[in-house]
Amino acid sequence: MIQDTIAAISTAVGEGGIAIIRISGPQAISGTDAIFRSKISLKDADTHTVHYGHIIDPASSEKVEEVLVTVMKGPRSFTAEDVVEINAHGGVIAVKKVLDVVLQLDGYRTAEPGEFTKRAFLNGRIDLMQAEAVIDLIRSKSDRAFSVARKQAEGVLSKRIKALRQTVIELLAHIEVNIDYPEHDVEAMTSAYIREQCELAIAEIDKLLKTANEGKILREGIMTAIVGRPNVGKSSLMNVLTQENKAIVTDIPGTTRDVIEQFVTLNGIPLRLLDTAGIRETSDVVEKIGVERSRDALQGADLILFVLNYNEPLVDDDRQLLEQLKDRSVIVIINKMDLPGRLELAEVEQYVSSDAIVRMSVLQESGLDILEATISEMFFEGQLEANDLTYVSNVRHIALLKRSKQSLVDAIEATHVGIPIDVIQIDARQAWESLGEILGDEAGDSLIDQIFSQFCLGK
Structure with a gap:
């Protein structure tokens, strides 16, 4: 107490x-x-x-x-x-x-940080999933992310997890009866029931996991690196997207020496923008450090906005980078469309699909709507669901759902190869415990302390 x-x-x-x-x-x-x-x-x-x-x-x-x-x-x-x-x-x-x-x-x-919310959890007023949603409410960077977090804080997602646990606990109860009273067990019927219950639970888990990618993006934002050679308009694009003069813009190549990060929302899509130093070979020691940091940002990015200058032809640095980005989520922005064209678009299309090429004039702020639509199509299949805000957005929840699903898959496979029912019970119980860990029922003290330490003081 x-x-x-x-x-x-x-x-x-x-x-x-x-x-x-x-x-x-x-x-x-x-x-x-x-x-x-x-x-x-x-x-x-x-x-x-x-x-x-x-x-x-x-x-x-x-x-x-x-x-x-x-x-x-x-x-x-x-x-x-x-x-x-x-x-x-x-x-x-x-x-x-x-x-x-x-x-x-x-x-x-x-x-302590998060102790008020922790007491709400310990006193049974909210479960761990709802408590974590409080963090998301505080950190929300877009209206839709806030709405998703609010639904989770209200317990909408918790109800679905509890319903899943109920399905698995009914399976466990059936198995327990057959273990305690083996003389009444009909093996074929028991195996069929186990498969049926496991498949029901797996289908529901799959529905939740289907929202995981979108939910994670809404929660954390798309890590977006703006890359390209010096003086193609990367910093200007950053400033237009953020509506701030966050990055210094000059005609002098190599002005940006470090990675600049800013959070923006485009048409409900949260982006963590990284304006990087122009990637090129250089003898300048400081600029060389900036280029290396740009390459690091490139490796960790979910989305790459590769900016090219319409007024300049492709050079070897561009071709090398385009070749490296072939298997990545990349949008090529042809900037400075207000200037005479010297860039061969057909050559660019050898590296990326025409659907991933956006023509813009950052100076005139034209083409932003097309960029927004292209990002939305790439990450959200065109649009986010307007009404269903039951997204799984927490990495911990996603991992535990996957673990629970694997345990249920193992239980189904065990029925096909004649593994004893008391061994199958172990898989079913592991699935039930993984779901309980999402809600906090099976969570250890160290995990609980770690989660609430992420809160600000006074919450």
């Missing part, structure tokens, strides 16, 4: 209209009441009410800050414990003074 009470600043550090200190635990209300002066005692306050007053320094009895205090009595709170939120004036000094007074109370300590 949790005995201590935790407190932390829940709003971002810096100046703002208000700052919120969140407190959770058995002494949240009584402790805060000892340093709060108002017309009503917080102990007597109704749950989910807000009260005006002042935080008092118990050592000097002086007013520290004018505040609004919200009382939420467990289990009707985020952590399922008594929770108090102190709304103070936004500002580093004001909120720090209040937090210092709060942490002087007996039984209080500073919350």
Whole structure:
């Protein structure tokens, strides 16, 4: 049973209209009441009410800050414990003074990263999948990613995993009966039932895994490297896509010396853009380091935007890079279409499909809509589903679903070769445990600690 009470600043550090200190635990209300002066005692306050007053320094009895205090009595709170939120004036000094007074109370300590959400999980208010969705809500970079995370936080995906576990537990119960009462076992019927239940579960897992690629992209974004020779318009493209002057643009080749990263959303598609140094042979020591980093970014990219200059013919550096990118997800951008053409498009089409060639003028901001449509077609088969937001987006969940599926496949194969039913039970139980690990039912303490350590302080 949790005995201590935790407190932390829940709003971002810096100046703002208000700052919120969140407190959770058995002494949240009584402790805060000892340093709060108002017309009503917080102990007597109704749950989910807000009260005006002042935080008092118990050592000097002086007013520290004018505040609004919200009382939420467990289990009707985020952590399922008594929770108090102190709304103070936004500002580093004001909120720090209040937090210092709060942490002087007996039984209080500073919350660890993610500990409020962890308590919600430990107290049974949410499962581990819902807890992880809270991180995704905070980190969402697009409306659709936010919607997917919100659905997961509400438990939509958890319900499907629980239904899967129910299918497997029914299979396990049937196997247990046949192990305990072998005299009533009809081997042919048992094998058929095992295959039927396993195939039902596998079909549902396959439906979820089908969304994994799109879900992972929505969660993490498409790692997109903008590459090409110097002075073809890479940095200009970066600036147009981000609507910022993030990268320095000049007519001098080799201006970009390092990899610049920026997150953007194109028509609902999240991209982690990497503007790289122009790839070419150079004797400049600093530029050479930039070129090497560009090559590293190229290796780790999910998508490569290879920029060519319409006003220049292909050179050997272009041909070599195009040859290297033949088996990669690449879109060739023919930039500077507003200038006279000296580039042989037919030669470019020897390396990539015409569907993966986009003609643009970054200067005139033309062709952006075609680029967006091409990326969408490449990664989402044209469009994302508008209504079904049940995407599997977490790498941990994807791995466990695959592990569960393999265990079920092993169980089916075991029935065909006459393996004893008590051995088949091991495969079925492994599938059930893998699904339980997604929800947190079978997760160890070290995994739980690792997951919640990724949260920001105060969440």
